[in-house]
Amino acid sequence: MNYIEFFKLQAKNLLRDYKTQEIYQDGEFEMFRYKPKYFDVEAIFGDFGNLRSIFTDYYCDEADFKLGNAQHIIALLVGFNKWSDLINAKEQELELAKFLFDNQDKISVIELNEAMQDYENNYGFDCNTGFKLEWLSTLDKYSFSWFPVYSIPHLKKHGWESTFQRNADLPNLIKKQGQRERREYKKRLKQQREYILSKEDKGNNIVCLHCGNICPADEDFIHKMDCDGEDWDLIPTKEPIKIEI
Numbered sequence: 001m002n003y004i005e006f007f008k009l010q011a012k013n014l015l016r017d018y019k020t021q022e023i024y025q026d027g028e029f030e031m032f033r034y035k036p037k038y039f040d041v042e043a044i045f046g047d048f049g050n051l052r053s054i055f056t057d058y059y060c061d062e063a064d065f066k067l068g069n070a071q072h073i074i075a076l077l078v079g080f081n082k083w084s085d086l087i088n089a090k091e092q093e094l095e096l097a098k099f100l101f102d103n104q105d106k107i108s109v110i111e112l113n114e115a116m117q118d119y120e121n122n123y124g125f126d127c128n129t130g131f132k133l134e135w136l137s138t139l140d141k142y143s144f145s146w147f148p149v150y151s152i153p154h155l156k157k158h159g160w161e162s163t164f165q166r167n168a169d170l171p172n173l174i175k176k177q178g179q180r181e182r183r184e185y186k187k188r189l190k191q192q193r194e195y196i197l198s199k200e201d202k203g204n205n206i207v208c209l210h211c212g213n214i215c216p217a218d219e220d221f222i223h224k225m226d227c228d229g230e231d232w233d234l235i236p237t238k239e240p241i242k243i244e245i
Helices: 003-018 042-045 067-077 084-086 091-102 109-123 129-136 151-157 163-197
Strands: 023-024 029-033 205-208 215-217 234-235
Touching: 003 084, 003 091, 029 042, 029 215, 042 215, 091 129, 109 129, 109 205, 151 163
Parallel strands: none
Antiparallel strands: 023 029, 205 215, 205 234
């Protein structure tokens, strides 16, 4: 199945999920509920106008949803402004779109665009499609999107039944990520310490006035993990190397 056919199928799947719509009465209000298989339709409609979603500027009538609406939503999900842009896109652009769809639980279109804007502003990079694909290849298994995920298979892969449930669990994801990053950082510091201690101590060292660590002046300084010392807290010393993590 080529990329265009894949995205056509996703639009049809979204429409199929919409057609599971049931109308129920909530007091004086007529409401909709769904039994979807592919997309959390209720969450998609609920996020129209939400600044923390890709649907900030999009709205359509939940009572009159058609294939064209489904196609437009799929286009937005993978980084295009409209369906016609998607079906007329170049092969590499479609490869990028497929990657974004397959990894929507790891990164959203918004997050990718923000990262590329930083590269352009800070480093003057030409963030073309090839660069984006190369950058995305560095995502690891622990990466997660801070934005809503609407694909039910992607949600169920992590044990969530709905977009709402995942949103509620986001603080736990952030906490776990922080713990992993701290462990990885500690591991890197230990490796750097072993490297420094394996070299001759020439006495040309610097000490941190905050944490008391002493490192060679010609190496990156290793602070204790809880130290908030800055460069101006480092002064020359002849004392021997001492590094605590």
